[in-house]
Amino acid sequence: xxxxxxxxxxxxxxxxxxxxxxxxxxxxxxxxxxxxxxxxxxxxxxxxxxxxxxxxxxxxxxxxxxxxxxxxxxxxxxxxxxxxxxxxxxxxxxxxxxxxxxxxxxxxxxxxxxxxxxxxxxxxxxxxxxxxxxxxxxxxxxxxxxxxxxxxxxxxxxxxxxxxxxxxxxxxxxxxxxxxxxxxxxxxxxxxxxxxxxxxxxxxxxxxxxxxxxxxxxxxxxxxxxxxxxxxxxxxxxxxxxxxxxxxxxxxxxxxxxxxxxxxxxxxxxxxxxxxxxxxxxx
Amino acid sequence: xxxxxxxxxxxxxxxxxxxxxxxxxxxxxxxxxxxxxxxxxxxxxxxxxxxxxxxxxxxxxxxxxxxxxxxxxxxxxxxxxxxxxxxxxxxxxxxxxxxxxxxxxxxxxxxxxxxxxxxxxxxxxxxxxxxxxxxxxxxxxxxxxxxxxxxxxxxxxxxxxxxxxxxxxxxxxxxxxxxxxxxxxxxxxxxxxxxxxxxxxxxxxxxxxxxxxxxxxxxxxxxxxxxxxxxxxxxxxxxxxxxxxxxxxxxxxxxxxxxxxxxxxxxxxxxxxxxxxxxxxxx
Numbered sequence: 001x002x003x004x005x006x007x008x009x010x011x012x013x014x015x016x017x018x019x020x021x022x023x024x025x026x027x028x029x030x031x032x033x034x035x036x037x038x039x040x041x042x043x044x045x046x047x048x049x050x051x052x053x054x055x056x057x058x059x060x061x062x063x064x065x066x067x068x069x070x071x072x073x074x075x076x077x078x079x080x081x082x083x084x085x086x087x088x089x090x091x092x093x094x095x096x097x098x099x100x101x102x103x104x105x106x107x108x109x110x111x112x113x114x115x116x117x118x119x120x121x122x123x124x125x126x127x128x129x130x131x132x133x134x135x136x137x138x139x140x141x142x143x144x145x146x147x148x149x150x151x152x153x154x155x156x157x158x159x160x161x162x163x164x165x166x167x168x169x170x171x172x173x174x175x176x177x178x179x180x181x182x183x184x185x186x187x188x189x190x191x192x193x194x195x196x197x198x199x200x201x202x203x204x205x206x207x208x209x210x211x212x213x214x215x216x217x218x219x220x221x222x223x224x225x226x227x228x229x230x231x232x233x234x235x236x237x238x239x240x241x242x243x244x245x246x247x248x249x250x251x252x253x254x255x256x257x258x259x260x261x262x263x264x265x266x267x268x269x270x271x272x273x274x275x276x277x278x279x280x281x282x283x
Numbered sequence: 284x285x286x287x288x289x290x291x292x293x294x295x296x297x298x299x300x301x302x303x304x305x306x307x308x309x310x311x312x313x314x315x316x317x318x319x320x321x322x323x324x325x326x327x328x329x330x331x332x333x334x335x336x337x338x339x340x341x342x343x344x345x346x347x348x349x350x351x352x353x354x355x356x357x358x359x360x361x362x363x364x365x366x367x368x369x370x371x372x373x374x375x376x377x378x379x380x381x382x383x384x385x386x387x388x389x390x391x392x393x394x395x396x397x398x399x400x401x402x403x404x405x406x407x408x409x410x411x412x413x414x415x416x417x418x419x420x421x422x423x424x425x426x427x428x429x430x431x432x433x434x435x436x437x438x439x440x441x442x443x444x445x446x447x448x449x450x451x452x453x454x455x456x457x458x459x460x461x462x463x464x465x466x467x468x469x470x471x472x473x474x475x476x477x478x479x480x481x482x483x484x485x486x487x488x489x490x491x492x493x494x495x496x497x498x499x500x501x502x503x504x505x506x507x508x509x510x511x512x513x514x515x516x517x518x519x520x521x522x523x524x525x526x527x528x529x530x531x532x533x534x535x536x537x538x539x540x541x542x543x544x545x546x547x548x549x550x551x552x553x554x555x556x557x558x559x560x561x562x563x564x565x566x
Contacts, residue, residue: 109417109419126410126413126414126417126419127409127410127413129413129416129417130409130410130412130413130416131409133412133413133416133453133457134392134409134412134453134457136392136409159476160476160477160478161478162478162483168464170416170417174416174417174461174464177472178457181451181457181472181474184474184476186471186472186473186474186476186477186478186483187471187472188469188470188471188472189460189464189469189470189471190469191464191467191469193442193443193467193469194443194469195443195444195445195469200445200469203486
């Protein structure tokens with residue numbers, strides 16, 4: 001590790017975002033509106049419970065109200081959509097987060113797409129994805145937005161760089177590829193069927209690991225001096241990146257925990273505040 | 284040029300598609316339904332007039348009805364959307380094609396997105412893009428679909444191949460990147476801000492030129508044995524690919540004209556027939 005190497009500290013970015021958010025919340029409250037995030041948890045997966053609790057705590061720290069809807073594991077798709085529709089119609093709710101994954105018997109895509117676009121602060125709807133891919137206004141998916149935010153905070157150039165994204169999920173790999181493309185990166189999207197993945201990753205000036213496999217990306221895959229962003233979060237508090245070996249190779253890297261995670265949560269709440277502001281302007 | 288080299292003949296693919304389409308049209312007509320494509324032309328750009336005429340002629344050859352809506356160049360966005368809404372409501376119309384580009388003062392994206400998803404046989408709506416990117420059912424954008432169709436017809440493997448797409452427009456570069464990704468290619472999307480474009484293109488097992496610059500892609504950029512698909516169509520009847528030099532390097536290549544173009548038109552009409560069938564089932 002050289003002295004030029006940067007640890008991209010997500011908590012620093014989240015703290016930086018916090019100041020502006022607190023000011024905005026105060027401004028909105030003066031109008032008599034209390035920004036409110038509704039989270040929906042289906043079943044009792046311990047990790048999901050933890051995530052929902054972390055999001056609620058972060059809301060509380062920023063003066064944002066949050067409500068939790070907890071539904072039993074056997075909830076049907078139709079019942080879940082009914083709950084979402086209630087929240088869509090509730091004027092006191094400004095953002096809706098459906099914690100994923102939902103139990104397998106539920107049509108997750110249908111549930112996501114039931115969230116009204118105005119309240120889709122987590123950026124999970126099909127429509128939100130497309131609007132963002134086409135550069136239009138909608139809340140972008142939070143983790144991809146957090147990745148861009150970290151790169152911008154640390155003044156890492158995106159335009160003209162070759163970004164390699166490992167993963168193609170609808171809420172991470174695909175939207176982050178689209179966002180990097182819109183920021184004028186040359187973008188390669190890889191996945192489980194990619195041949196010679198290590199060689200492809202070695203092309204990247206910026207490497208985004210979004211694959212969901214613990215310690216998957218090795219230092220030997222990283223072009224010396226590349227920027228490594230670890231968007232993974234696996235059991236045992238480890239990311240998708242083999243941090244020690246990748247740290248050696250990279251010019252900048254996000255740790256796990258304390259990298260993308262805190263910025264993702266801050267982004268979610270920022271979107272909720274923004275939604276409250278926009279919905280209040282419209283009322 | 285070796286004897287193994289393939290000229291990917293779009294007319295052959297379109298002729299192959301024709302047989303099935305004629306049979307389907309006959310079947311739908313037996314139900315008393317006449318498949319109908321409505322084309323909208325705003326202004327009098329000679330190229331656009333030609334394209335609309337070609338599409339109308341292709342409909343006629345296949346027994347598909349077509350109607351042409353011709354609007355003056357000074358049509359406003361609101362007036363255009365009114366016309367689109369009339370066609371959305373018209374049960375005798377199964378597909379709507381808005382010929383692009385429209386005059387600059389019109390909000391083309393708003394006009395595209397006014398087309399109801401069921402009748403978006405050209406695959407230009409934001410919603411259609413996202414549904415396709417997520418692998419759901421909607422009519423894919425016709426030119427990207429034609430490219431996949433040609434690759435499949437000539438049994439060119441997509442899965443595991445590195446596809447390099449040059450261009451990122453909402454109706455071509457972005458959707459073809461998404462479709463190749465969904466077919467398990469590793470996909471790199473390039474554009475005007477890409478640095479060392481020739482080196483990036485040289486990575487491609489499959490190269491898609493969708494940039495809109497005549498004879499832009501040179502043979503020296505092509506990895507020996509790569510497959511070259513020219514989705515460009517520029518003034519003077521030339522594509523985006525410098526055909527002569529790229530032919531030397533490639534294992535398979537589409538000519539212009541006679542490559543992607545005829546298959547795009549056939550795909551548009553196939554979607555119209557499919558839409559007529561689906562709408563008739565629903566009625």
